[in-house]
Amino acid sequence: MGILDIEVWGKDSKKREERLGTCKVDISALPLKQANCLELPLESCPGTLLMLVTLTPCAGVSVSDLCVCPLADPSERKQISQRYCLQNSLKDMKDVGILQVKVLKAVDLVAADFSGKSDPFCLLELGNDRLQTHTIYKNLNPEWNKVFTFPIKDIHDVLEVTVFDEDGDKPPDFLGKVAIPLLSIRDGQPNGYVLKNKDLEQAFKGVIYLEMDLIYNPVKASIRTFTPREKRFVEDSRKLSKKILSRDVDRVKRITMAIWNTIQFLKSCFQWESTLRSTIAFVHHKGEPLLYVKCTLFSGNIGLCL
Incomplete structure (x- = not known):
């Protein structure tokens, strides 16, 4: 664990967004499984952010390079498969499975800058878990080559991968999005996905290449189907109809x-x-x-x- 960077944004009556300030939290200094009330002064403007932070270990969430891909190691893959085998169907019912996503590259992205280039990065969302790649500057054909690992809580969840253009202090520009139901994943098959608009109704511009592996326990997955879905902490703003x-x-x-x-x-x-x-x-x-x-x-x- 390291430093948590926090940004505070404001939105005016014209729906314009502006960054109000930033602050940092040293996660490594906080105790686990305990509510920590923090009063953080904002660095770039007057004001204080009051927040309640509880650190809870979450098995399975990780980011790594291709050279240290968890499921690429036969012994580690065997160990993970054993954890979700039928014999362990009644152990830790919330731990349904694990998803590994290799974000390889994207090609022919939209040029968001006046220079005819973009500064793209990827945001991956599965339920309330959100991870992102690093930014590759001045490039319409970025290669991230990163591996993301997510715990599966509901086999009916949908993996959302959104490509953004980093824009300094301003909100990032949208470059395209794909949504992949977990049940449609074919293990270990690299696939190119055509990026779509925000509503996922029309093709946008560009293709993103992903390789995914899904290991889960079918008994746990079936039981979880009959329980209420986890509430999303991050809700999309209401769209104009x-x-x-x-x-x-x-x-x-x-x-x-x-x-x-x-x-x-x-x-x-x-x-x-x-x-x-x-x-x-x-x-x-x-x-x-x-x-x-x-x-x-x-x-x-x-x-x-x-």
């Missing part, structure tokens, strides 16, 4: 027309454009409100009593 936006715009139009017609009706009554209509309206107004308009706008109600 074009369908909802179109519906709300239509509502505003209809409400605007209703109010306009009401105003024109009242105007005609006061101007006595129709003697009969104006007389009935004012006689009726003595007993109760002349008109009540109830409009539903988005999630609230607007009442107009005339």
Whole structure:
């Protein structure tokens, strides 16, 4: 364990993000399995970050180079396979299996900089576990050659690999994404995956090459299927729905027309454009409100009593 770098970001009303400050925590100095309340002054701006940190060992999570790939060692692979064999189906029910991902390279990425290059790195997410590669600067065909190991808690999870462009103090730019269900993984087969957009609906630009190995206990995996899924700690921000936006715009139009017609009706009554209509309206107004308009706008109600 080493130094944990923390960045604090803010977002204004225009959804622009800005880094407010940074601080560091020496993880090696903290006791394990104990809640540690830390008050950390921010380095680059006034203010303090108050946080609660609990260190819990998590078996199976690691990052290494290709030369020290865990499952490449026959003896280590045999030991891991033995841990998830059928004879151990009733031991540590939360430890379902292990996933090893080799992030080899990417080709033909989008140029995010004015120089026609990018500074790409990869973020890998499986459940609440998140690991990332180093950044390769000024390159559209980066080679990371890193090995990531994740513990499997739910065999129905999906591995998400996102390529970003590092942009200094600003939020990284999106360069493409792939989502791979664990059950679709074929052990030890290098594959090229076409990068897609953020919604995974359309092809983006570029291909990423991954090689994956999955070892798990089928009995534990089956039992975990009937238990609630682990809650995601990192949630995506709510996206703007074009369908909802179109519906709300239509509502505003209809409400605007209703109010306009009401105003024109009242105007005609006061101007006595129709003697009969104006007389009935004012006689009726003595007993109760002349008109009540109830409009539903988005999630609230607007009442107009005339």
